Amino acid sequence: MQLDQAGYRTWDGRRRSPWWSCLAIVRVGLNLIFRRWVFWILIGLGLLNFLFHFAFIYLKATLVIQNENVAKFLDNYKVTGTGQAYADFMFAQASICALLLAFAGSTLIGSDYRQGGMIFYLSRRIGRWQYIVGKLLTIAAVVTIVTTLPALILYIEYGTLSNSIHYFLDNPRVLAGILGYGAVLAIVQSLMIFAIAAWVPRTVPLVMTWLGLFVLLKGLADAMRAIDGNRYWLLLGFWDDMHRLGRWCFGSLDEKRIPSAGYCLAVLSALCVVSLILIVRRVRAVEVVS
Amino acid sequence: MNSLIPQFVASRHLFALTMRRQLLSRQTLACVALSALCALIVLAWSRHSDPTSKKLAEQVLVPTFVAFLMPIFAICYGASGIGGEREDQTLIYLLIAPLPRSLTYFVKGAASLSLVGGWTAGTLFVLCKLAGKPGDELFRLFLPAALLGALAYGCLFLLLGAVFRHGTIISLVYWFFLEVLFGNLPGIIKRVSVAFYVRCMVHDAAGDMNLGPPGRVAREMFLPVSGSTAMITLCTATICLLIAGMVLFDLREYRDAS
Numbered sequence: 001m002q003l004d005q006a007g008y009r010t011w012d013g014r015r016r017s018p019w020w021s022c023l024a025i026v027r028v029g030l031n032l033i034f035r036r037w038v039f040w041i042l043i044g045l046g047l048l049n050f051l052f053h054f055a056f057i058y059l060k061a062t063l064v065i066q067n068e069n070v071a072k073f074l075d076n077y078k079v080t081g082t083g084q085a086y087a088d089f090m091f092a093q094a095s096i097c098a099l100l101l102a103f104a105g106s107t108l109i110g111s112d113y114r115q116g117g118m119i120f121y122l123s124r125r126i127g128r129w130q131y132i133v134g135k136l137l138t139i140a141a142v143v144t145i146v147t148t149l150p151a152l153i154l155y156i157e158y159g160t161l162s163n164s165i166h167y168f169l170d171n172p173r174v175l176a177g178i179l180g181y182g183a184v185l186a187i188v189q190s191l192m193i194f195a196i197a198a199w200v201p202r203t204v205p206l207v208m209t210w211l212g213l214f215v216l217l218k219g220l221a222d223a224m225r226a227i228d229g230n231r232y233w234l235l236l237g238f239w240d241d242m243h244r245l246g247r248w249c250f251g252s253l254d255e256k257r258i259p260s261a262g263y264c265l266a267v268l269s270a271l272c273v274v275s276l277i278l279i280v281r282r283v284r285a286v287e288v289v290s
Numbered sequence: 291m292n293s294l295i296p297q298f299v300a301s302r303h304l305f306a307l308t309m310r311r312q313l314l315s316r317q318t319l320a321c322v323a324l325s326a327l328c329a330l331i332v333l334a335w336s337r338h339s340d341p342t343s344k345k346l347a348e349q350v351l352v353p354t355f356v357a358f359l360m361p362i363f364a365i366c367y368g369a370s371g372i373g374g375e376r377e378d379q380t381l382i383y384l385l386i387a388p389l390p391r392s393l394t395y396f397v398k399g400a401a402s403l404s405l406v407g408g409w410t411a412g413t414l415f416v417l418c419k420l421a422g423k424p425g426d427e428l429f430r431l432f433l434p435a436a437l438l439g440a441l442a443y444g445c446l447f448l449l450l451g452a453v454f455r456h457g458t459i460i461s462l463v464y465w466f467f468l469e470v471l472f473g474n475l476p477g478i479i480k481r482v483s484v485a486f487y488v489r490c491m492v493h494d495a496a497g498d499m500n501l502g503p504p505g506r507v508a509r510e511m512f513l514p515v516s517g518s519t520a521m522i523t524l525c526t527a528t529i530c531l532l533i534a535g536m537v538l539f540d541l542r543e544y545r546d547a548s
Contacts, residue, residue: 038456045467099466103459200316203458204370208320208362216327219354223334
């Protein structure tokens with residue numbers, strides 16, 4: 001049978017860089033996740049915290065007009081427009097995001113290994129770096145939807161409900177903090193979940209490894225610190241390292257307190273490099289079976 | 291009578307096959323890794339000044355073992371009992387076997403629960419041994435509660451794995467929202483969580499140690515039930531969940547079986 005009869009034909013258009021394929025991978029990946037009702041349940045549960053803050057900020061804005069003392073009382077609960085409040089909000093969102101990433105890791109990465117999606121992707125005109133970047137961007141988009149986007153909406157709501165634009169002008173660090181903390185969460189978590197899902201593609205061990213890293217390493221860090229009071233052991237808790245770095249972005253981290261933001265950054269950078277090495281070693285078009 | 295013997299033999303083979311497949315898997319490696327991390331925490335804790343049984347229970351065993359490791363073991367082997375077959379698309383082979391569906395579910399459940407119970411008891415034993423003298427005392431206090439809790443979790447996650455396609459993720463959501471969040475809320479809402487009854491059994495068994503949640507307010511708002519009530523609740527929940535799973539597995543039509 002001739003090739004043209006089989007539907008093959010030449011492409012005369014201008015070829016674009018293969019890096020554009022990353023966007024297609026992101027689109028397909030997000031569609032894959034958005035189709036699952038589990039994702040929407042997780043998003044719904046994740047948004048409960050956001051709705052609470054949203055309503056509380058509105059309440060506070062109303063009370064400021066009627067009675068400023070009540071508004072000051074509400075400030076004690078930190079549900080306000082301060083950097084610390086946003087950092088705590090994003091930290092709470094990040095814990096829900098961890099569950100979502102367990103699902104996303106299994107669906108986006110694990111299923112590519114289990115069902116041969118990897119071979120399909122790498123048989124196209126893209127290299128493994130395009131595949132890796134596309135998948136990382138997809139996971140980062142999921143993290144951003146759950147953590148950064150709600151925080152940005154709260155920031156805009158708080159600024160809009162105040163009587164002037166002074167809130168935006170006086171608090172540029174808050175905006176930088178939201179974007180910075182969001183970037184930390186997106187980069188570190190996407191690299192880690194990709195590395196774990198690439199080596200442990202099945203859902204159950206993936207979930208166990210992912211949660212174990214965050215929960216038990218923090219427990220180990222606390223136990224080691226309590227032996228001789230050496231606070232550098234706390235660096236073992238990656239979850240808290242991200243939170244400290246996030247608080248530094250907001251300007252609410254006590255710089256004198258060990259471990260400092262620099263140490264946290266160094267640990268998280270090392271973790272990202274290790275994750276990237278693990279990913280690159282595992283993303284191959286051909287699997288050698290011994 | 292003649293049809294019972296082949297069914298028994300088939301059930302025995304299914305039990306052995308399930309045990310082997312579950313045990314020789316990556317999730318077992320993950321269990322070993324998590325248990326090793328937990329053991330490191332206990333070893334680090336045992337080097338603290340003045341280690342006591344009360345501190346071991348409140349600082350290590352309840353937050354690390356009861357709240358995290360035990361449900362994770364149950365998710366590991368419980369949710370993957372039927373859920374693993376669906377994920378591997380081998381459920382069709384299970385369904386065409388000449389066994390009643392409810393019996394298939396029961397046998398798979400028995401194998402999964404044996405592994406959950408075995409891992410829970412084994413890990414608790416190792417952790418208590420590593421802790422030294424305080425651990426020896428706590429092992430016998432924690433063992434009944436841990437076993438009953440693990441079995442209840444195992445039955446629940448087995449059911450979720452059989453009913454939902456993403457049973458593991460649903461189990462995880464249940465564990466996080468109902469066990470971790472609701473379990474720490476004040477008032478009686480925490481009575482929907484398995485961990486609450488496990489804690490009640492432990493607190494009741496270790497009455498002279500005065501165990502309880504950290505902080506005065508948390509203790510006053512804990513509102514525990516008696517140890518015997520907690521035990522009866524856990525046993526009833528385990529049996530009900532197993533029967534519900536058998537009935538649902540028998541009735542359900544799996545469109546994604548292969």
